[in-house]
Amino acid sequence: MNAKGNDLPSASDIALSRRAFLKSSGGLVVAFNLFGPAVAADTAQESVAPPPAGNLYAWLAVHPDNTATLFTGKVETGTGVQTALAQIAAEELDFPFDRLAVVMGTTSKTVDQGPTYGSMTIRYAGPQIRHAAAAGRQALLDLAAKHFGVPASQLTAKDGAVSMLRSASRTITYGKLVDGKRLNIDIGASGERFAMKLAPKAHLKDPSTYTVVGRPIARKDIPDKIMARFVYVQDVRVEGMLHGRVVRPYGVEATLQSVDETGLKKIPGFVQVVRRDNFLGVVAENEWAAIQAAAKLGSTLNPSGPDAGQAKWSNWNGLPQMDQIWETVRHSGGRDSSAVSHGSTATALAHASRTLKATYKTPFQMHGSIGPSCAIADVKGGRATFWSGTQMPHETRRDMAKLLDIPLDGIEVRWFEASGAYGRNGLEHVVADAAIMSQAVGRPVRVQWMRWDEHGWEPKEPPIVQDLQAALDDSGHVIAWQHHMWIPTTADTHLTAAALIGRPEATGHIGSAGVPIKYAYNFENADVAAHDEGRVGLLTAWLRSPAQFETTFAMESFIDELAAAARQDPLAFRLAHLDDDRAISVLKAAAQAYGWQSRPAHANADPSGKHAHGRGMAWVNRDETRVATIADVIVDPSSGRINVGRVVVAHDCGLVINPDGLKNQIEGNVIQSISRTLHEEVTFDTAHVTSRDWQGYPILRFEEIPDRIDIVLVNNSPEHMSTGGGEPSTCPTAAVISNAVFDAIGVRLRQMPFRPERVKAAMS
């Protein structure tokens, strides 16, 4: 792979040279928006409304030096979509990939293409950008036709230049053709966000001619990240900026009784306390002072009670009992919805010769970003500017308009990448915290959460309980299947700061996941249904493959239970009950790569060894992407410790834009989901989250990683539409490990996480 980075300047160079660039480009308005501190102040007069989606300049700019910029409302969250989207654009534009920069997320420079989540960027934004780039290529051919005085049909575009077909020496670069002007060309747009259709008349390339799409090109962002040149949102500094820290309530819904400011003014650099109803924060000239002041008020790792700090909170204890959480979930109000209901499952279960029954439980889990959430806000009068790493900058802009009662036209979100979020973590919430503090002090305020703020207050993945029942006939065929799940919301977008200032409904809502499962087995009688609920205890919002990680755990572990009861090979058993060709092909591809030998689970276990070895498999269909995973585990029966050895993943998301980028994502999802399976559980008492650091919420470490992760890409060809890559490969892991542990020691693990003490308890 090419180790040299692209030859465009880095973000910081761009920021510093932007003034010079604007001068030299003779009035070209859109260029780069990677504002550094030096230029943050001089943009106040520019329009902050997003550009019109139906105009080419909203998507592309070609610069006089024959570099170009792609603009997209999608954002990079560490998954490599910046590079993949640039590949799609470079391909259709016939432009050198290395000379194409990408501006992401900033609301005044990009069109809202919907939030960046759910592995939906390539699937939905990919075609939008492909069409815009194709329209761009046509526009350049039209400009060249005028330049050469011949019809466009006599011209060809390649590598950022247009040549005459019959006289290849007559050639002109895109940069010269555009001549520093804005690409003010109507390309047509309809629909919004994910459903937006662009440039319907654009002539698209024949995918069989692709030279950029499908190649494992090195990611654009990685060299700067390795060389310490990258500007994360945590690195942004704005002129005149103060540092803020939040002081959250001791109990989740506790009210603020009093604040004793004694000693705060003695802290060098301390500016003031910001108090608004139950919202409490401190602002200082430097970070250390803000941290010291917040600590005095009670922001520490392990506060001993609601009145331990100088801020006194009411004694609130309204959270459910942790060990009763699944009973609480089971009895919470909500709505029932059905994924599948055919035949008569109840009758079949009642009359079958053999039935099985099991309950699966999964806990609150957290995103666990390594860098706590951070944002800067500058709120003055009728305008507000934010520097944010949110996965939904355009949504955040609308939210801040509502929270601050400022017209949308006065609000800009300047997007910078943050530490990976894997869903909705604290990044959206910290914007509101910064907004409230900046509004109070009239200066820009940078807020970074402390580790305990992130662990304690980021929205969590909810606890889920699932009951399964099935019936087998005498030949070991499944004749009835019932899967009932109780799932608190994975889409509560209310902002904590809004609740604290007494306006809980200012923004956000509680979304429903419906039945987060794709049932694909062909059982004669089936009943798959979810009871989906609102908030149960803690604030919850999406974490990688929200709820489907858990439902796949239950579905694919219970299938394994049935295969074992029927004394059949787990692969053959699945194949016998599936009609979905793409599911069958990933299962077979994984089995082939692994070298799967047919036998029932736990059939050749050797009880004499010190360590027990097992293998397990599972698969998922998440939003049309199929993933099958097989892994080996080693269980130490004396300690209960599980280690994952080799992992094989067969992944079918259709055409892959960047195979190495996808493999990086699959490896990441496999490791993160092993971590969730073996280690992760948010702990809490009736007041608040008690797992407030990495000691309380351990994640997988280097000494526990698998020996190998082998990846097979299935149906990676243009006739298969690109669906979502990466996140779906989180789903099978827990079932794979549970099934492999059964294979090794004959014990079923039905409650996550599979910590050693739980394994030991299950064995006894």
Add this chain to the structure above:
Amino acid sequence: MSQQITLNVNGDGHVVQVEPDSMLLYALRDNLGLRGPKFGCGLSECGACTVLRDGKAIRSCITPVSAVGTSRIITLEGLGTAEHPHPLQQAFIEEQAAQCGYCINGMIMQAASLLKQNPHPSRDDIKKALNGNLCRCGTHMRIVRAVERAAGRANG
């Protein structure tokens, strides 16, 4: 009260005006404008803030500025240059060993400390050395490969 303290960072002396008991991380990031070391936990639990002190990896988030004295601090910025990246930086780019990249500063600085003490680490040595550094994206396989590659090159 804040004081003027001289720090030796990336080969140069720098005078910073800070509280002596404030942590080195904030002096590096806020006073010197460095971006390599990151705030991750402030508790010495994750490794995102790692820098080298006289060649050894330390956690700058729990190291008071007053304790640094005359020791030589190297951050990710001081490890290599664009023209001459450190073998670890070269290897991390070649292996594409980053996703969000927020932890990578710590991975590279911890590995640099390892390679100074043990130029021929086994895979298990590498895992052991990096065991106190957390990565949430799950880039571990590539990080281990990158350290192996850098060790091979430095010794090859």
